[in-house]
Structure formats: structure tokens, C-alpha cells
Amino acid sequence: MSQRFSLSVNGRIHNIDVDPDMPLLYALRNDVGLNNPHFGCGLAQCGACTVHLDGQPIRSCITPVSAVGNGRILTLAGLGTPDKPHPLQTAYVEEQVPQCGYCINGWIMTAAAFLRDKKKPTEAEIRSALEGLKCRCGTHMGIMRAVKRAAEMMG
Ligand code: FES
Ligand code: FES
Numbered sequence: 089m090s091q092r093f094s095l096s097v098n099g100r101i102h103n104i105d106v107d108p109d110m111p112l113l114y115a116l117r118n119d120v121g122l123n124n125p126h127f128g129c130g131l132a133q134c135g136a137c138t139v140h141l142d143g144q145p146i147r148s149c150i151t152p153v154s155a156v157g158n159g160r161i162l163t164l165a166g167l168g169t170p171d172k173p174h175p176l177q178t179a180y181v182e183e184q185v186p187q188c189g190y191c192i193n194g195w196i197m198t199a200a201a202f203l204r205d206k207k208k209p210t211e212a213e214i215r216s217a218l219e220g221l222k223c224r225c226g227t228h229m230g231i232m233r234a235v236k237r238a239a240e241m242m243g
Contacts, residue, residue, distance in 0.1 A: 164196060
């Protein structure tokens, strides 16, 4: 049975009526109208669905809407704007990282939380932070270049 939820997403409240057990990913895409978080595996195995909940990356495909409570959700659309992009968004463009682009949401949202908390990370620390994310197009080398570039911008 549907319930009313007031989701705080990218600084705005969205009132939606959904099944409490529905994955947050579906609510964001279908009820809030944000399509940056992608459905990849639906099993917390790829990261394509990643958003921040109170600043921490979560896999929205396995997070029920009822678990969000009053938490603040940030999606890729709220990370930066075309006029004022996040350093990672700038770096991804400058390094021409995306191929199909399907996975990129997860890599950027995961790296954004990591670089916010870790200045001047080593390559090993970056690799560890991004462990478990998947890209079927093989953009991993470009991703590493972009994250290092963004780390320099944020350092
Ligand atoms: S779709 Fe959520 S981790 Fe793959
Ligand atoms: S760019 Fe295509 S899956 Fe990563």
C-alpha cells in the first residue's frame, strides 16, 4: 500500500506516494524525475545507482524509500551546474572519460564523497575508494586520470 514520503532531493522537497519497500532508485527516476542514477544490476554490485544520503554514497537500488527518513539526498544533478560544475565533472570532460556514460554517475558520486573527505589521496587510496564500481566500456584509466585531476583542483 502506498504511503506519503517527503524526500529532500538536491535541496528541494518532493512529496511522493509510493510503496515503502520500493527502491529509492525507482522513486528518484519515476516519481522525482531524476535520471542520473541508473539501474545497472539492482543488486548493489555495480554502483550505477549511487546517490548521497546525508553525504554518504549509498546504492539506491537496494535502499527502500522508507529507509531515507528525513535524510538529505544528493544526486549527480545536484552536484554541480553547467555554469559551476563540480571539479570531478570538469575533470571528466577535460579527460574525455565517458564512452556510453551509463556507469559514470556511480564513479562521480562515489569519488565526490571520497575527495570531499580526503585531500591529496594516493593512487592506492583512490583505487580502494572506487573498488566495486563497474564500467563495461573499460574507461578505468580515464577515470583514474580524472579523479587525480579533480583531486589536484580540490587540494
Ligand atoms: S544498480 Fe545499484 S549497484 Fe548496480
Ligand atoms: S562508460 Fe559505458 S559502462 Fe562505463
